[in-house]
Amino acid sequence: MKFDRLNILLADDDPDDRMLVQDALQESQFPHRLSCVEDGEELLEYLRRQGAYSSADEESRPYLILLDLNMPRKDGREALREIKADPQLRRIPVIVLTTSQSEDDIHHTYDLGASSFIVKPHDFATLVRLVQEIYRYWIETVRLPLGGN
Numbered sequence: 001m002k003f004d005r006l007n008i009l010l011a012d013d014d015p016d017d018r019m020l021v022q023d024a025l026q027e028s029q030f031p032h033r034l035s036c037v038e039d040g041e042e043l044l045e046y047l048r049r050q051g052a053y054s055s056a057d058e059e060s061r062p063y064l065i066l067l068d069l070n071m072p073r074k075d076g077r078e079a080l081r082e083i084k085a086d087p088q089l090r091r092i093p094v095i096v097l098t099t100s101q102s103e104d105d106i107h108h109t110y111d112l113g114a115s116s117f118i119v120k121p122h123d124f125a126t127l128v129r130l131v132q133e134i135y136r137y138w139i140e141t142v143r144l145p146l147g148g149n
Contacts, residue, residue, distance in 0.1 A: 006032040006139060009062035011043040011079065012097075013071040017120070021066065021097075024127040030135050035060065040074025043067075044082055047089050062092060064138055067114075069098040069105060077108060084113035093138060 008025070012018050018036045025032050037043045043065075045051040053060075065083070069076035076096065083089045093115040098105070106117050121127045 006030065006064075006135075007060065007062045008032055008034050008064055008066060009043070009046065010034060010036045010066045011038075011040065011071065011076065012036070012066070012068040013038045014068070017068070020124065020127060021131070024124065024131045027128045028131045028135060030132075030139075035062070039071040040076060040079030040082075042073075043079050044074070047083065047092075048086075063144075064093040064095060064115075064134075066095050066097045069096060069100055069109070077105075077112065080109060080112045080114060091144065093142075093144070095134065095138075 010018060010021055012021070022034055022036075025034055035046065037046050046053045046056070046060075047062075049056050067076045067080060071079075076098070080094055080096070083092065083094060090113070094113070095116040095118060096105075096109050096114045097118050097120055099120050101119055109117055118130065121130055
């Protein structure tokens with residue numbers, strides 16, 4: 001399947017991390033549209049088209065979500081639980097991208113339905129390679145149901 005622009009939703013409360021992911025996506029040179037939210041509450045409002053996102057169109061629906069675990073108001077674990085319990089949202093792949101290396105977090109997020117668990121790399125070059133791997137796997141390799149997102 002070919003995409004003109006891949007819609008990615010990044011949920012991360014750290015503005016520096018959001019900027020690094022955006023820069024890595026641009027460095028990777030694949031067409032994308034990145035939307036960012038700062039916590040789990042805003043993530044769910046975005047996905048459900050509520051509040052500030054009530055006028056969002058179907059094209060704003062993400063192809064995949066990059067999710068940090070440790071965020072204010074509603075953390076990534078709680079948001080993941082709600083996403084995977086919602087029939088309208090559960091098919092969107094959720095890639096946990098976090099600083100946590102906790103085995104409990106790894107087990108718990110997979111139990112909640114995470115598609116992948118990735119520890120944030122410490123350097124930009126590794127982040128760029130990671131973004132390229134995510135693209136190759138989720139866009140070039142995996143087949144997701146049409147209209148499922």
